[in-house]
Amino acid sequence: MSEIQADAKAPAQRGAFAPLRQPVFAVLWTATVLGNIGSFMRDVASSWLVTDLSASPTAVALIQTAATLPVFLLAIPAGVLSDILDRRRFLIFVQLVLAAVSGTLLVLSHTGALTVEYLIALTFVGGIGAALMGPTWQSIVPELVPRADLKSAVALNSLGINIARSIGPAAGGLILASFGAAVTYGVDVLSYVFVIAALLWWKRPPATDGALQENFFGAFRAGLRYTRASRELHVVLLRAAVFFAFASSVWALLPLVARQMLGGDAGFYGVLLGAVGAGAIGGALVMPRLRERLDADGMLLLAALLTAAVMGSLVFAPPKWLAVALLLLLGLGWIVALTTLNGVAQSILPNWVRGRGLAVYLTVFNGAMAAGSLGWGLVAQAIGVPGTLVAGAAGLVVAGLLFHRIKLPRGEADLQPSNHWPEPLLAEPIAHDRGPVMIQVEYRIRKEDHAAFLDVMKRLSLERRRDGAYAWGLHEDTSDSERVVEWFFVESWAEHLRQHHRVSQADADLQAEALRFHQGEGRPEVHHLLAL
Structure with missing residues (x-):
């Protein structure tokens, strides 16, 4: 069994x-x-x-x-x-x-x-x-x-x-x-x-204050x-x-x-x-x-x-x-x-x-x-x-x-954390209250796949917002039509770290669906940009 x-x-x-x-x-x-x-x-x-x-x-x-x-x-x-x-x-x-x-x-x-x-x-x-x-x-x-x-x-x-x-x-x-x-x-x-x-x-056992505890x-x-x-x-x-x-x-x-x-x-x-x-x-x-x-x-x-x-x-x-x-x-x-x-x-x-x-x-x-x-x-x-x-x-x-025509959701998605996001690379330690943070994800998408890719990304945008993003967008490079950049903002570095633990198995499946359109070598390149 x-x-x-x-x-x-x-x-x-x-x-x-x-x-x-x-x-x-x-x-x-x-x-x-x-x-x-x-x-x-x-x-x-x-x-x-x-x-x-x-x-x-x-x-x-x-x-x-x-x-x-x-x-x-x-x-x-x-x-x-x-x-x-x-x-x-x-x-x-x-x-x-x-x-x-x-x-x-x-x-x-x-x-x-x-x-x-x-x-x-x-x-x-x-x-x-x-x-x-x-x-x-x-x-x-x-x-x-x-x-x-x-x-x-x-x-x-x-x-x-x-x-x-x-x-x-x-x-x-x-x-x-x-x-x-x-x-x-x-x-x-x-x-x-x-x-x-x-x-x-x-x-009741005393609660332990984690580094990412929310206020x-x-x-x-x-x-x-x-x-x-x-x-x-x-x-x-x-x-x-x-x-x-x-x-x-x-x-x-x-x-x-x-x-x-x-x-x-x-x-x-x-x-x-x-x-x-x-x-x-x-x-x-x-x-x-x-x-x-x-x-x-x-x-x-x-x-x-x-x-x-x-x-x-x-x-x-x-x-x-x-x-x-x-x-x-x-x-x-x-x-x-x-x-x-x-x-x-x-x-x-x-x-x-x-x-x-x-x-x-x-x-x-x-x-x-x-x-x-x-x-x-x-x-x-x-x-x-x-x-x-x-x-x-x-x-x-x-x-x-x-x-009755507006159907209730079936609730069958796997919402357990996937923990599949790698830890972000840091040049030096970042204070948790620093922000806002802009995350950029660079994809290589064939021109003929843009429409299908956009449909998937519209659904992915809701996942990003559910997990903590307060703004989201998708842009095409004018000098290279196959270079598509997804960006989203979160309010602090701590909130972005929490995003890493919030992504569910169902969200991971949706992200994998988007990655199937990516034509570059390896995974899309990810950048983390902090406001000065």
């Missing part, structure tokens, strides 16, 4: 729950589930309390907006911070902030001083904590499990979120109805104690350059923005659906949200069979049709038992969409920029949710909740069918 075959079979042999045999992962996973249960309980209490404080659909929708807008604004900086700070200490700090938010909500609700303005403001601060925490939690998983268990660990994290989604809202609704908001917020504060204790127990602004710019140059990521972001902008209508208005249309109380609202989580768990179990019949585009279209069908059915104010069943289907559609889009995004991102690329995806996701929630709240203010649900469902179906 080859090494590749052994690696491919290892996860299956070890089992889906193999990561839980790693003590650190098991403790942190359990603590995360408890923390997410507390967060969902807090969200239920806040979403329901705002209906007590105000009957305005806009005020209700603003709670959803306040929770998701910070992720839209801060996901990319959070992704950068997760790469340059000690992740364990950073997570502890964020957990303390979130505990302080819930503790403040506890005091205000207990004293009767809670207002819509306070609720929205504190929800916004909680959203900031969630924005800072999300990319960091994803980034630590490879530190906790062997490489063979990584995919199973990611799947377990998704399962843990949906376990919390199925338990937290229902438990929060019941505690809220039985004991009031202050106790509900108090339970959430207690959940953060478990998470912080687990993080303190985790003895915040440099890493930020590199992530944005990659995003601008990645056509595949653009497709994922477009499909995500369209889907979540329309699907956000049901989430923004669900508290009003539960109270006004279905005549439920806080406990029933929690049950509805718990049904969404249970449906998501069920969806995670049936998704392997769905993937056998549908590709990623088919899965996303199925999610759109299921979500739209649930929204359209809720318009008729069904019996409560039927509403719970419909929310189970909503959970199925939601997990299919989330897993499909997130999985495609992860499959097209190389390791060195995965955190920042996923942060951009989270920005688009939460931006669509935040803007959509606010927009649908304003629409509901004008035409009512039933009419808004119909509009959202119709838009989701139409958009799902139209954008």
Whole structure:
């Protein structure tokens, strides 16, 4: 058996729950589930309390907006911070902030001083904590499990979120109805104690500062350059923005659906949200069979049709038992969409920029949710909740069918570093902050091959930009038509050295395709020019 075959079979042999045999992962996973249960309980209490404080659909929708807008604004900086700070200490700090938010909500609700303005403001601060925490939690998983268990660990994290989604809202609704908001917020504060204790127990090895470690602004710019140059990521972001902008209508208005249309109380609202989580768990179990019949585009279209069908059915104010069943289907559609889009995004991102690329995806996701929630709240203010649900469902179906033609990337390229670039020749040592750097590559290309060579180089230009170049060009020598010079700029010598480690196997294949046109002896000549 080859090494590749052994690696491919290892996860299956070890089992889906193999990561839980790693003590650190098991403790942190359990603590995360408890923390997410507390967060969902807090969200239920806040979403329901705002209906007590105000009957305005806009005020209700603003709670959803306040929770998701910070992720839209801060996901990319959070992704950068997760790469340059000690992740364990950073997570502890964020957990303390979130505990302080819930503790403040506890005091205000207990004293009767809670207002819509306070609720929205504190929800916004909680959203900031969630924005800072999300990319960091994803980034630590490879530190906790062997490489063979990584995919199973990611799947377990998704399962843990949906376990919390199925338990937290229902438990929060019941505690809220039985004991009031202050106790509900108090339970959430207690959940953060478990998470912080687990993080303190985790003895993370100290990070070693490499000579090429990025600073915040440099890493930020590199992530944005990659995003601008990645056509595949653009497709994922477009499909995500369209889907979540329309699907956000049901989430923004669900508290009003539960109270006004279905005549439920806080406990029933929690049950509805718990049904969404249970449906998501069920969806995670049936998704392997769905993937056998549908590709990623088919899965996303199925999610759109299921979500739209649930929204359209809720318009008729069904019996409560039927509403719970419909929310189970909503959970199925939601997990299919989330897993499909997130999985495609992860499959097209190389390791060195995965955190920042996923942060951009989270920005688009939460931006669509935040803007959509606010927009649908304003629409509901004008035409009512039933009419808004119909509009959202119709838009989701139409958009799902139209954008189905824009195919999601398959994500089959080999993104492992190729490390095939030779080290540049130096007359003397160069300071890492020197720059900008101009790299010139001289090719000998026959005149009749210019058109085909240019087609390949256009694709190669995107690779250069993804890996760090901020400008690129291709020029023909007027005195020698077979001499073609490719040039590109990077911002510093250190950034160019990082390029050497960023080039993937797929990029190496593309470069080899360009080199087949080269007619000179040996490889093209490369020059490195530093600005004076």
